[in-house]
Amino acid sequence: MTIAKDLLRILISFLLILVLIALQAILFLDAILLNPISYYEYINTPAYYDKLKEQIDFGLEEVGRFTNIPGELLTGAVTDGEIKDYTQTAIKEMIAYLRGDRQDYSLKYDTSAIKAKLETHVKDYAAKNNRPYDEQLAAETQKISNMAGSRIESYAMVIDPALLKQFGADKKIQRVLSKIRIAEAGLVLAMLLLVFLLWLTNKNHRMRTLWWSGSALLVSSIVLLIPGIVIKFMNVAGRVGLTDNYVTWVLERSINTMLMKWNLMQGLFLIIGVLLMLGYVLYRRKQILKSAS
Amino acid sequence: MRKEKTNQYDRSSRSKRKSKIGVLWFAPFFLLTVTLIVLTIASRPYIDFAFSMARMFLVDERLISNSETVTTAPGKFPSFGEEFGRIKIEKIALMGPLYQGDTEDILGKGIGHFYGSALPGEGSNVVFSAHRNTYFGQLGALTPGDQITLETSGGEFVYEMVDALIISEYDEQYIMPTSDELLTLLTCYPFDFIGETADRYIVRCRLISGPQNAWGGV
Numbered sequence: 001m002t003i004a005k006d007l008l009r010i011l012i013s014f015l016l017i018l019v020l021i022a023l024q025a026i027l028f029l030d031a032i033l034l035n036p037i038s039y040y041e042y043i044n045t046p047a048y049y050d051k052l053k054e055q056i057d058f059g060l061e062e063v064g065r066f067t068n069i070p071g072e073l074l075t076g077a078v079t080d081g082e083i084k085d086y087t088q089t090a091i092k093e094m095i096a097y098l099r100g101d102r103q104d105y106s107l108k109y110d111t112s113a114i115k116a117k118l119e120t121h122v123k124d125y126a127a128k129n130n131r132p133y134d135e136q137l138a139a140e141t142q143k144i145s146n147m148a149g150s151r152i153e154s155y156a157m158v159i160d161p162a163l164l165k166q167f168g169a170d171k172k173i174q175r176v177l178s179k180i181r182i183a184e185a186g187l188v189l190a191m192l193l194l195v196f197l198l199w200l201t202n203k204n205h206r207m208r209t210l211w212w213s214g215s216a217l218l219v220s221s222i223v224l225l226i227p228g229i230v231i232k233f234m235n236v237a238g239r240v241g242l243t244d245n246y247v248t249w250v251l252e253r254s255i256n257t258m259l260m261k262w263n264l265m266q267g268l269f270l271i272i273g274v275l276l277m278l279g280y281v282l283y284r285r286k287q288i289l290k291s292a293s
Numbered sequence: 294m295r296k297e298k299t300n301q302y303d304r305s306s307r308s309k310r311k312s313k314i315g316v317l318w319f320a321p322f323f324l325l326t327v328t329l330i331v332l333t334i335a336s337r338p339y340i341d342f343a344f345s346m347a348r349m350f351l352v353d354e355r356l357i358s359n360s361e362t363v364t365t366a367p368g369k370f371p372s373f374g375e376e377f378g379r380i381k382i383e384k385i386a387l388m389g390p391l392y393q394g395d396t397e398d399i400l401g402k403g404i405g406h407f408y409g410s411a412l413p414g415e416g417s418n419v420v421f422s423a424h425r426n427t428y429f430g431q432l433g434a435l436t437p438g439d440q441i442t443l444e445t446s447g448g449e450f451v452y453e454m455v456d457a458l459i460i461s462e463y464d465e466q467y468i469m470p471t472s473d474e475l476l477t478l479l480t481c482y483p484f485d486f487i488g489e490t491a492d493r494y495i496v497r498c499r500l501i502s503g504p505q506n507a508w509g510g511v
Contacts (some may be wrong), residue, residue, distance in 0.1 A: 140488035
């Protein structure tokens with residue numbers, strides 16, 4: 001009978017481990033990976049921002065080369081503050097969109113400053129060529145400012161929203177990520193139910209539930225720490241790309257930071273598990289000492 | 294009936310407690326082993342997939358690209374992105390670097406050789422393009438008979454302008470291979486138009502002189 005009871009406890013603990021693995025992974029996804037704050041710091045890091053600005057300047061000069069506009073006119077119309085503000089808002093909006101909190105992602109870079117500079121330039125060009133600033137030139141001005149705006153929009157985001165929408169990946173991601181909170185609630189309920197079952201199977205020694213629950217948390221944390229340590233050991237972050245541009249820079253740093261946060265989070269859960277087990281050991285020791293005296 | 298407390302009971306109780314403690318200590322190790330085995334078996338296809346993706350995408354050594362230009366050694370066939378020569382057109386005071394390939398990155402630096410076309414001296418259509426506001430802005434000033442010189446890693450080639458044409462951006466017949474050597478210089482048209490242009494200006498030239506078998510028969 002005792003063996004049967006122990007087997008039952010082991011089975012419940014095993015189920016609890018599976019539930020905890022899923023819960024810990026989802027908590028990381030929800031609280032860290034899909035948290036805009038995790039990405040804000042990069043915008044204000046000069047090593048990243050300089051690379052991003054360089055890429056934006058290159059993109060705007062490219063627009064200039066294609067449309068016969070001096071590149072410096074376009075690059076000069078974009079300020080650091082505007083790029084940083086836009087990037088920060090874009091990250092926030094993009095994550096909200098992917099999580100299904102927004103129905104659509106339609107954030108656009110405000111091109112009014114670019115358009116104003118372009119208009120002045122094109123009017124000068126028209127005057128030099130003895131022609132009026134007509135509808136055709138106004139339309140070209142609008143088109144060029146739109147091209148410049150879309151370049152900034154795509155460079156500001158490492159993941160291009162337009163590309164995601166093209167392949168319908170956005171809706172698929174939304175379908176999964178919009179259920180995160182429900183999944184969390186479900187897993188918490190399952191966890192409580194399994195702890196309750198452990199409590200029932202230890203009716204003569206209720207405090208032993210601490211040991212079993214702690215063991216489950218310890219095991220789930222170790223299991224989740226293994227891939228984190230393997231990825232760290234493989235130096236995935238340092239080997240993500242061939243070129244040292246702003247995308248690989250942010251990818252490398254993000255992978256490193258996320259890995260560190262992942263390992264820290266699982267380490268924290270591991271400590272909680274050990275403390276629960278230690279709690280039971282101390283309680284039992286106290287009981288034994290009390291009965292001995 | 295109440296059981297009396299005896300030494301035997303104590304021994305039995307102690308052994309039970311020892312066995313219980315044994316199970317408790319054993320449980321975490323057992324659970325860890327079982328979980329690792331179960332998860333490894335269950336996620337084996339995903340682990341294999343992850344490792345094969347890692348092998349495919351991860352580079353063995355961190356290679357950092359720099360903005361330095363790689364120049365083709367004399368007599369060598371130029372690889373993509375390499376600077377392999379210069380163009381000289383005295384009439385319009387043009388001297389610019391020639392690159393293999395015509396990506397936007399390359400066109401930002403100089404004159405790009407259309408990768409699908411022949412190299413100078415190969416006896417077919419040799420196509421070079423550049424932006425109208427960088428190197429090819431004055432192509433319109435060329436007239437038939439003007440000389441164009443290409444100094445390349447395969448030798449120096451001299452061409453003479455034959456004619457110029459304005460074509461649609463979708464007209465691909467002028468970049469197709471030809472039976473005789475032809476140099477085609479291509480840029481956007483109108484030259485000073487503000488905005489994206491729908492036309493292209495091409496200058497066609499015939500070969501006057503150049504080395505034989507310049508690229509070693511590649």
